[in-house]
Amino acid sequence: MSDTAAIDPAKASAALELLRAVDSAGPRAAVVGLTQMEGGWSRHTYAIDVEDPDREGLRRFIGRVRPEDSVLDTDLGQEFEIYRVLEGEPVPAPRVHGYEPSADTPFGGPYFLMERLPGDGLNVWRRPDRELLEADWAAGRGIAEDFVDGMAAIHAVAPEKLADVVVARDFRGTVGRWREIYEEVHLVADPVVEEAYAWILDNEPEPVEPRLVHGDYRIGNCLVGGGRMTGVLDWELASIGDPRFDLGYMALPYSSGRFVTAGSPLLGAVADRDWLDQRYEAATGRPVDRSVVDLYAALGALMLFSIMGTGLSLYAKGESSDIRSAWSRFVFPGLRADLAQLMGW
Amino acid sequence: MFNALRTEQLIAGIGATARTAAGAAGPPDEYARGQLLSAYSVSRLLAAEVSAEAALLAWLRGELLDAVATAPEDPAAAAAVPRIEAATDGAEVGAALVDLLAELRARDTEERVRTSPRIARSSANAPELRTRIHAILREMAQRELAALAARPQGSGSSR
Numbered sequence: 001m002s003d004t005a006a007i008d009p010a011k012a013s014a015a016l017e018l019l020r021a022v023d024s025a026g027p028r029a030a031v032v033g034l035t036q037m038e039g040g041w042s043r044h045t046y047a048i049d050v051e052d053p054d055r056e057g058l059r060r061f062i063g064r065v066r067p068e069d070s071v072l073d074t075d076l077g078q079e080f081e082i083y084r085v086l087e088g089e090p091v092p093a094p095r096v097h098g099y100e101p102s103a104d105t106p107f108g109g110p111y112f113l114m115e116r117l118p119g120d121g122l123n124v125w126r127r128p129d130r131e132l133l134e135a136d137w138a139a140g141r142g143i144a145e146d147f148v149d150g151m152a153a154i155h156a157v158a159p160e161k162l163a164d165v166v167v168a169r170d171f172r173g174t175v176g177r178w179r180e181i182y183e184e185v186h187l188v189a190d191p192v193v194e195e196a197y198a199w200i201l202d203n204e205p206e207p208v209e210p211r212l213v214h215g216d217y218r219i220g221n222c223l224v225g226g227g228r229m230t231g232v233l234d235w236e237l238a239s240i241g242d243p244r245f246d247l248g249y250m251a252l253p254y255s256s257g258r259f260v261t262a263g264s265p266l267l268g269a270v271a272d273r274d275w276l277d278q279r280y281e282a283a284t285g286r287p288v289d290r291s292v293v294d295l296y297a298a299l300g301a302l303m304l305f306s307i308m309g310t311g312l313s314l315y316a317k318g319e320s321s322d323i324r325s326a327w328s329r330f331v332f333p334g335l336r337a338d339l340a341q342l343m344g345w
Numbered sequence: 346m347f348n349a350l351r352t353e354q355l356i357a358g359i360g361a362t363a364r365t366a367a368g369a370a371g372p373p374d375e376y377a378r379g380q381l382l383s384a385y386s387v388s389r390l391l392a393a394e395v396s397a398e399a400a401l402l403a404w405l406r407g408e409l410l411d412a413v414a415t416a417p418e419d420p421a422a423a424a425a426v427p428r429i430e431a432a433t434d435g436a437e438v439g440a441a442l443v444d445l446l447a448e449l450r451a452r453d454t455e456e457r458v459r460t461s462p463r464i465a466r467s468s469a470n471a472p473e474l475r476t477r478i479h480a481i482l483r484e485m486a487q488r489e490l491a492a493l494a495a496r497p498q499g500s501g502s503s504r
Binding site: 186187189191194322323334341 | 346347348349350354355358359361362365371372374375376377378379380383386387390394436439440442443446450454478479480482483485486487489490493494
């Protein structure tokens with residue numbers, strides 16, 4: 001909880017107004033904590049604590065804001081609706097409490113509020129968090145099991161429930177989306193990326209039944225607490241498509257904490273690859289074809305080039321002051337190394 | 346090597362982050378602290394990159410010129426030579442390679458369509474020059490990672 005004297009009154013007032021509008025806060029509720037959290041590239045994230053004597057006392061919320069300089073041109077309202085649909089599904093996700101679509105808000109853009117689930121976000125690029133996950137794998141495996149089961153649960157959601165909420169894309173549509181963004185923003189010619197797009201299209205896999213795809217499924221976008229995974233967050237890249245994308249993106253060394261040095265030896269920093277594949281196959285009844293998963297890993301790397309390229313472009317044009325966008329330039333050598341390996345160079 | 350933001354832009358960004366932090370009232374929140382740590386990380390990585398970039402560019406240029414020299418009759422390779430020789434940074438080398446590989450790729454695709462309706466997975470059927478350039482790019486990425494992982498000397502901090 002933050003010092004109440006440091007709370008931005010305009011943001012606090014806006015948050016309370018939204019909570020009251022959806023009957024999630026009483027008339028005597030007061031914001032007693034409001035701080036911007038570290039995470040969030042395409043969204044800014046706020047921890048908002050509300051003391052409500054007419055309800056359950058202290059309640060903890062998260063504010064998700066789409067800033068003007070977002071690295072993803074995605075709809076915050078869509079993300080809000082996904083959370084609403086997931087409330088009826090066995091996918092661990094927070095309950096949402098209201099959406100403000102106006103761009104002119106004290107938070108600097110549209111925002112919605114959701115409950116703050118127990119647990120913490122992990123950063124697999126930091127050694128202590130990788131060690132926490134390696135300890136889970138060595139003993140207990142509660143996080144590893146929840147992580148795989150969570151993905152299987154996402155892929156089990158009936159796509160028709162989200163037909164009016166998220167876009168459906170086939171393989172070529174997905175490749176085309178990221179290629180289009182890459183071409184829009186790319187500031188230098190990258191021969192590895194160009195070759196990778198050609199390689200991916202040369203190796204188009206046989207289609208499978210479309211499912212809900214998270215699109216950014218990695219342990220860093222989940223909450224972890226008490227040796228379990230408590231929630232899946234960051235749904236702005238969700239679509240109806242090939243569920244093997246989530247498996248591939250997770251298999252990318254980047255998702256295991258690789259930066260300029262190697263990350264965790266565990267897949268996604270969470271589990272042994274054989275074990276993970278077997279558990280996923282058992283949960284879904286669908287076999288895991290590693291060659292297809294690797295293809296999607298390459299597409300995941302290209303997606304990151306596009307997203308981080310957007311951030312770099314905004315930064316270069318002076319439309320973003322987020323230094324992390326500049327920092328992401330140093331992610332690219334590792335992604336090129338991953339692509340070279342995946343393409344068998 | 347194929348960098349989108351120039352060194353001077355990164356240096357200016359580090360300075361802007363420091364200035365923002367200096368002008369902020371009250372203790373930093375998580376976001377502000379993360380910005381400062383990211384600026385620090387950029388400074389370390391940039392120092393490592395600057396230390397290594399001349400040697401890496403010279404290595405890359407030498408490897409590529411050796412590779413294209415094996416195909417003296419190839420007009421695409423011949424066209425790439427002066428561009429690689431004149432390149433002053435990795436981005437210019439990258440631009441030359443994009444054009445060269447696009448030409449080799451198009452030729453490779455024509456050949457594969459002519460000889461087999463089933464496209465092989467992997468670059469096994471790629472022409473020799475294209476395969477060699479792939480190997481150079483793979484090695485380049487590894488060398489760049491190793492360079493970035495090196496700790497800059499004399500930075501005033503051992504951490």
